[in-house]
Amino acid sequence: MSRAVLSFVAAALLVVHDGHVSTASTARERARAEITREIVEVGRAHLAREGAAALSLRAVARDLGMVSSAVYRYVPNRDALLTLLIIDAYNSVGAAVEGADAAQRRSDLPGRFLAIARSVRGWAIEHPHEYALIYGSPVPGYAAPEDTTGPATRVPMVLIGVLVDMVADGRAPQPRRLPRKVRASLAPMMQAVPDTVSEDLMLRGLSSWGTLLGTISLELFGHLHNVVEEDPALRAAFFDHQMTRVAVDLGLAPED
Amino acid sequence: MSRAVLSFVAAALLVVHDGHVSTASTARERARAEITREIVEVGRAHLAREGAAALSLRAVARDLGMVSSAVYRYVPNRDALLTLLIIDAYNSVGAAVEGADAAQRRSDLPGRFLAIARSVRGWAIEHPHEYALIYGSPVPGYAAPEDTTGPATRVPMVLIGVLVDMVADGRAPQPRRLPRKVRASLAPMMQAVPDTVSEDLMLRGLSSWGTLLGTISLELFGHLHNVVEEDPALRAAFFDHQMTRVAVDLGLAPED
């Protein structure tokens, strides 16, 4: 992706997130911000209805009553819009998860983990195409720019917060000895994490993250068909049970 | 999908799997079978190179030196070709996993689990688009017909085989008591499984299946970027370690 496009994304983010630009703005600038926001919103609706593959600038323009070339005043090309929507999706699930975690008592570690897991699943069920966009197959021919990495880490950061608090409370399990290569493999992650968190605990955390996404993906992508009853209440019971087990395996809750 | 298309799929499967039709065949029938197989092969190559979204009957026809309308003599439409390729992918990973499992000593349960896990991951890395096709986001506007369910169960069946042998060897963990709703949710699965396997063990198995696919998806879909070192040997060490832990949690191997 070109530098021009990247700097567009950076600028557009201000608009999309804050809903307004901070500097005193002329009528023209306010109109521009407003329409940029409308484009992202219509794009999100299309994404939600038909998935990323069907997203087209022409269709977005039609919905806004503009001629197709007019959107190019706001968005340099299709990929840039996709980038905005990816960031938007990460922020959407990130905000949901942060909220769910914050609503729990800080010391209730298994409760926090379960709330986080449920909130990822709930968001995924409500926004299946957005879930697929960020946690499913990559869109072919599209390479996510670095702008997406910040928002992408919001959910994992909440999970790491639980691990950090577990250590702080002295409730972390005794770290296991690890093979040299395994330790080496974690180098990038360990840089981004408080060093109270051990490599072993990080591995456990990554495993639970994988189980969380794997279980949701199995459900959303149809692999629980003929496996787990379709009834929503039973699906929820199944998921809760699995995640409760994960919390136990993580050491957040005692074996019952 | 119409009945005509479904019966086509059933017929084509004979051709694709066996490489020949069993009944004595005329030259014309042999030519037909041969070209059908070529179409699937070219389709697979396109899928491997550019993913499902880019798969087009016209491009396949071009590669075979045919005019685009000619492929309609062999394949009723694009979705039918996609169905064949999905079945093909399930059979490909299924065969790989069955082979990996069969190469282990029957009684080495953790060794078998690790071999299975590695073989899914190895296949996924070799065939990323095919992995995405079957375990990633569903193709929008495409509904998998029932023909795919048989091949889709090959890998899970191998995993279940390990659980069955664990029970037969008397090495299964004491089943936990489960909430009524959780037990009810498993009804479809329990019908398809020998009743020596308890519901609790089934839940553990599903969890490890989720962790396996989740961990592979995290890696393949780019979510280990800046988390786990990119070096293939380190990635492999990371994966092996995580799967070894899963085997322990499953009760296949003693806590070390």
Add this chain to the structure above:
DNA sequence: TGTACATCAGTGAACGCGCGTTCACTGATGTAC
């Protein structure tokens, strides 16, 4: 406050692309007698 110029949003036409699918056809292969 008024004028002259610069900036920008939005228009409409166009380019070039590739797709799925249909259809009337030609010519080769297979079958029945």
Add this chain to the structure above:
DNA sequence: TGTACATCAGTGAACGCGCGTTCACTGATGTAC
């Protein structure tokens, strides 16, 4: 073994579609003096 007819594979043209992107343009909004 030979002929008459039926079946089928493959052709080539066409329909209708939607897409991303560019470009010269008009007219409205903003700015400098």
